[in-house]
Amino acid sequence: MSLARIACRAQIGLDAPLVQVEVNLGSGLPMFCIVGLPEIVVKESKERVRAALLNSHFAFPAGRITVNLAPADLPKEGGRFDLPIALGILIASQQVKPCAQVWAGDAATEFYGELGLGGELRPTRGLLLAAAHASRHGHELIVPRASAHEALVAARTTVRAADHLLEVCAHVEGKEPLVPVAPLPAITSALLSERGVQGRCVSNGHEPPRAGGGTALDLCDVRGQLHAKRALVIAAAGEHSLLMVGPPGSGKSMLAQRLAGLLPPLTEPEALEVASIASVSACGFNASEFGQRPFRSPHHSASAPALVGGGCRARPGEISLAHRGVLFLDELPEFKKYVLEALREPLEAGVVSVSRAALQTQYPAAFQLIAAMNPCPCGRQGDPGGNCSCTPAEVQRYRSRISGPLLDRMDMHVEVPRVEVDEFNEAMDRGESSATAAARVVRARDIQLARQGACNARLADAHIDRVCAPDKEGRRILELSMKRLGFTARARQRILKLARTIADLGGEESITARHVSEAVTLRYLDRGPR
Ligand SMILES: [Zn+2]
Incomplete structure (x- = not known):
């Protein structure tokens, strides 16, 4: 056989189209050429594949090696195609002879993995998405061991993991089959519902970890602020957007962080959708966050691409990472105006279009917006202890920094005053817990869905x-x-x-x-x- 075909998948937005890696060996002057990949990626991939083959004690075939990643017009990111290219070369040069029992056909098994120079398999981004698509076609997957847990989250077919190119070769030849990876016991629907009402632990510096190592952020930990807490529950029940106005240190961030814990649990398809977005993002998939409503809190210096997505690799932005969860914009007037303007369309549509060079792709972005701001430039307006010297004109100018159309889209604005020391001590009644409030939210949402098929905010x-x-x-x-x-x-x-x-x-x-x-x-x- 001088022609080999290995299946893999590319990634475009949240789509993962099938890519056939075709390797042909021909006679002629030695040449190694890969078509269907951007030049810089080809160059890197070629060097890795060559070194990995030689260091795994295979011969690098003399003659013309042509690798075609079909279809050619799909944009592809390198890395993950290393293993299929290397395996294709080995099969085409008959250094590896596939065994009929494990090699059912060209596309029935998909191979993923970036190769190290010694032939070891490196973790590969976006495998959750690839696994979800491969499963739909009943294809089995062979992936780097370090990425196996990610593939398993979405895979409904067999996933096998390997650490080295040689292990994959031994499997394909039927000499030493790779054992299927056992599904993670941790990811069950019971866990989903538990996570859903607990919300997500936030580690962006807003709040130190709780004593006892617990990660649940509970509404009753916030003292006083009964009006704001009530607004938060209403926001959760009707999917309403909320702007909190109050001086620094009044607990606006603490309140915002507790919204995700009030929302109903994610369904399994929703959890997979959220995980797929994380999987293709710059931060990657984190198994410990699976099933939790996202809480994203970008800094006010964030650029428009960081917020809505884009950049040279068309990665999802904060608003897509907040899909089905909460986007918290603290110090709203400090965000650049054009950045806030970029939010308007996704806020209405629930999706965002991201373009990269000639390609346009869409990411879901149905998030719930929570924002916070000071009442005036100095932040002390209405504070009994402080003395605010801001003139009404200054206050007006400060508030007008939030774009009018964005303010128009905020369902609620509530005042979050600083809690007086007396009230702090007296606040023995901390109001209801997140779990009690979440149960009421679920009932309220059921009523809305039965009546009009959507939340009241929509x-x-x-x-x-x-x-x-x-x-x-x-x-x-x-x-x-x-x-x-x-x-x-x-x-x-x-x-x-x-x-x-x-x-x-x-x-x-x-x-x-x-x-x-x-x-x-x-x-x-x-x-x-x-
Ligand atoms: Zn002031």
Whole structure:
């Protein structure tokens, strides 16, 4: 056989199309050429494959070696194709003779792995995605051992792991078959639901690890702030976006970190989707986070590509890494205006288009937005202890740094004042725990899904009048507040949706004056600087 075909997969966004690595040996002057890969990647791959073959005591065939990665027009990142190329050369030059029992066909087994110069297999990014696609076609996978756990998360077919090229060769020849890797016992649906209500441990410096090594962030750890906590539960129940306004140190970050723990558990397909995005991102897949709602908190100096995705490799950005979880933007007015503008479209659509050179790809980005800001440039406005000297004009200018259209898309703005020392000591009643609140959130979401198939925050304007109509007294309160506080028509729609969520949280069918009044208190910035 002077022609060999080995299957592998490329990665484009969250797609993993099949790639056939074809190796042909011909007579003629010695030449090693790879087509279908970008030049720089080819050069690196060639050197690695050559060294790995020689250092594994194989002969590097003399003559013309042509490697074609088909289809040629698919963009491919190097690394993972090393193993299929090396194996193709060995089979085409008959140094490795596939055994019929293990070599069922050209594509029935897919091979992945970057080679070290000594022939060892290095971990390869994005294998979770490749494994999910391979499983759909019933293909088995052979992967580097260090990446096996990632492939296993999504694989529904056999996954075999190897540390070295020689182990893969022995397997293909049927001499020493690689044993299938056992599925991880840790990843079960029981774990999923447990993780879902626990939320994710955040290690971005906002909060030191809790004593006892526990990772769950509980709502009742936040003292006082009953109004803000209530807003957080409403946000979780209706998928509403929330802006918290308060001085530094009032606990805005602590509150934001607890939102993910209030959201319903991820379903298994959702968890796989979240894990696939992490798997192809710069930070990679982390098994200990599997099944948890993501919580992302990019710094305000983040660039637009870091936030929405892109760059030379078209990697997913923070908003996609926050898919099905929480995106927390602290110090919102400090973000660059054009960066915030880039958020608007994904916020509406739930997906983001990322382009790289000639290719455009999409990543999901259905995240829940939580933001925080100081009340004024110095941060002391409304603080009884501090003395704020900001003029109303300065406050206005500071607040206008948030783009109007983005502010328009915030369902709620609440004040988070600094908690007085007295209140701190008195706050023996810490309010409900995350677990209790999460149970109410699940019930409220079930009501919404049964009624309109989506959360209240996603209600289209056309449906608001039908779904969110308050009773007579509720209507009166709404019109009164509109007049007195000068709400815009858009704010009115937001208030109606919030009132609907508040009623759903209480399990109540009709929207009453009480629900409307509470919704009005959740629109702090509509009242202007004070
Ligand atoms: Zn001030």
